[in-house]
Amino acid sequence: MQLSESVRKRIDEARAQYPPEQNRAALIWALHAAQDEYGWLDEPTLESIAEYMDLEPIKVYEAATFYDMFNRSPVGRHQIKVCTNLSCMLCGSDGIVDHLRGKLGVDFGETTEDGRFTLTEVECLGACGGAPVVWIGKDYYEDISPERMDEILASLD
Numbered sequence: 525m526q527l528s529e530s531v532r533k534r535i536d537e538a539r540a541q542y543p544p545e546q547n548r549a550a551l552i553w554a555l556h557a558a559q560d561e562y563g564w565l566d567e568p569t570l571e572s573i574a575e576y577m578d579l580e581p582i583k584v585y586e587a588a589t590f591y592d593m594f595n596r597s598p599v600g601r602h603q604i605k606v607c608t609n610l611s612c613m614l615c616g617s618d619g620i621v622d623h624l625r626g627k628l629g630v631d632f633g634e635t636t637e638d639g640r641f642t643l644t645e646v647e648c649l650g651a652c653g654g655a656p657v658v659w660i661g662k663d664y665y666e667d668i669s670p671e672r673m674d675e676i677l678a679s680l681d
């Protein structure tokens with residue numbers, strides 16, 4: 525498959541930030557660009573990124589599978605990433621997870637039938653001071669309660 529013009533443009537912009545011999549440093553930005561456009565990263569996309577950046581495909585696979593932020597399977601329109609690490613767990617993330625499971629009828633790794641929400645468990649989001657924390661799209665939501673979670677869900681299309 526051919527990467528779209530907008531993805532190639534974003535990759536070119538990222539690569540321009542690094543010396544040519546450190547081309548690989550732009551890989552994370554390339555993966556973000558592709559995921560923003562396609563929603564998730566399938567094998568043809570990863571192979572196209574490797575080819576476009578002149579990298580070994582295994583290097584691209586390694587990065588795409590190492591980081592939580594990259595999806596290797598399709599996700600809903602909104603991916604709800606709930607931190608269940610220590611600080612969030614101590615501040616009630618289990619209750620948030622139970623609330624979301626009950627309200628959405630899905631477990632971690634699953635998408636609602638209408639394709640609207642995917643529920644995802646993530647490790648520490650680096651915002652422990654605001655625990656419990658939920659990450660949706662480009663926004664972090666802190667000090668989440670079940671009631672606040674309902675408000676957030678209602679605000680999403």
Ligand code: FES
Pocket residue numbers: 607608609610611612613647648649650651652655656657
């Ligand atoms: S433990 Fe949840 S943000 Fe750090």
